[in-house]
Amino acid sequence: MRQLFFSILIAVIVLSVSAQKNSDIALTPPMGWNSWNLVEANVSDEIIREIADSMVANGMRDAGFQYIIIDDFWVGGRDAHNKLFPDPIRFPHGIKPLSDYVHSKGLKLGIYSDAADRTCGGVTGSLHFETIDAQTFAEWGIDYLKYDYCHAPTDVVTAFQRYKTMGDALKATGRPIVYAICEWGQRQPWLWARAAGGHLWRTTYDSRDTWYSHDTGLAGIMDIFELQHGLEQYAGPGGWNDPDMLMVGLWGKGKSSSPDARFQGCTFTEYRTHFALWAMLAAPLILNCDVRNLDQQTKNIILNNEIIAIDQDSLGVQGEIVFEKDSLLVISKPLQQGDVAICILNRKNTTASYKLDVQRDLNIWFPHNCRDIFNRKNLSTIKLLQGKLESHDCAVFRFEMK
Incomplete structure (x- = not known):
């Protein structure tokens, strides 16, 4: 039965890849900022507005960084109509006004959910509510969804089904929402993520703010880089291998450095190499450092227009x-x-x-x-x-x- 499923799945993937050649979503790797490593559960309306203002002021927007992605812990629950609502203390005005503000700055807003009843952080997930959640995201003006896989079964069949359900729901809204599949590469998503509607898919566990850890569960920059080889054929316009967020500019601070201080961050040289390697991989360039207070060394790395041009080249070939x-x-x-x-x-x-x-x-x-x-x-x-x-x-x- 499992072999039959995989045979059917491969056929679907071939058809799906052909069908998506005319898609105008994520024709180049997404670029932006994610809240997780900087603020974790403290993400708020105020912080997202500050990030938007800073991305305009420091040149990030004009360099191509478009998306501001609200990660886990934004959800307050579901209302009487089963619609998600944000935490009322940290997002007192709701998500739509925040989305309007981000859009007014020439940027785009992303959000987070999980293909289970709860997220990695334990707040409300989207399982069995994919249609209503996708519609809610569209109504709010969301441009990007990071869809995690905590508290979910380990088999690939269930993963594909759950991701495709949300992918279909997003497509049905009619809004061009970038769909980021985040199951950490454990079920070879490069083989099926496009067929599930994904525009990028994580290829590894979370990255850590260190050069080399020799631990795929707590992977450093080079650990993750080495795991990208052999995946080149799966990347291209409309669908990208995602080796996780950039550690550039963290300097040993935030979740990626781990609370036990195991990882002390990287040097300027290592961060510059990190940024260049991700560009050569045609990888998404998603920062997670404090872009409100960028030091000059970090600016020199992330605003290098010639490196960004390599990443964003429209041919879309992974090096x-x-x-x-x-x-x-x-x-x-x-x-x-x-x-x-x-x-x-x-x-x-x-x-x-x-x-x-x-x-x-x-x-x-x-x-x-x-x-x-x-x-x-x-x-x-x-x-x-x-x-x-x-x-x-x-x-x-x-x-x-x-």
Whole structure:
């Protein structure tokens, strides 16, 4: 019976992927901010308005960060008509006025629920109320739904059914709502999430604010990066592998650093590499640091328009490893108009040198201009890429066809 289901499911996925090619939702990876790591259960109307104001003032909106996502603990319960209502103390005006405010700033509002009777935090979930909840979200002007999977069965059949039920309900509203499937990659959602209506799907457990933890349950940046290889074929316009939120700018603060202080945060170099790697993966770029008080180093990372352009390239190809030797790793990402982005990563804890033949090692044979993105330098046509990288640093180049 299970084999029959999987056979049918694969057929549905093929049809679904073909059908979604004309979809105009999430044609590039979503960019924005999520409340979870910064405020957890203290999310409020006031904080979301402050975040919206700050994203305009600090340049994030103009750089492409669109979504402000209210994570868990916003729900107050259900009313007499089974409609969700927000916590009356933290959201005294309701969600619709907040949505209107966010939209007035040229931004979009996201919200959170769970495919069970309760969320990860224990407040009201959406199971058996998918239609009414989706309609409520649409009426409020919601643009993005993060749909979690706490307190739910472990099998893939139930997961697919529950996610598709909400996906169908969202589609039926007629409102273009980005649907983020968050079951932590445990049931290979890249195989079925598009068929469930998803526009992005988590590929791992939650990320932690550390470079490397060697623990997939408490995964660091590199732990998660390594788990993305082999998933390249599933990403593309309208559907993205999601390696979780960006740790950039946390500096060891918030939930991702863990309450027992196990994770102390990352260095500027590691955060910059983190941002570049996620861009090479065509991953969603969702921040969760305090964007109301961005330091200059964090701004330099997240407002780099050339790195963002790699992530947001409309070809929508996830980069893949093309060269690996000792501590060095090279990722290549095809871009529109025949361009190619190259990222060279030093995984060692010490400085490493690199010398790469552009044709043999990088498979770039066309006449080109080469752009060193971090140094903002044009290198013209080159035959060799060579240099040194500090520990955990990377270099990013864009090869543009002449």
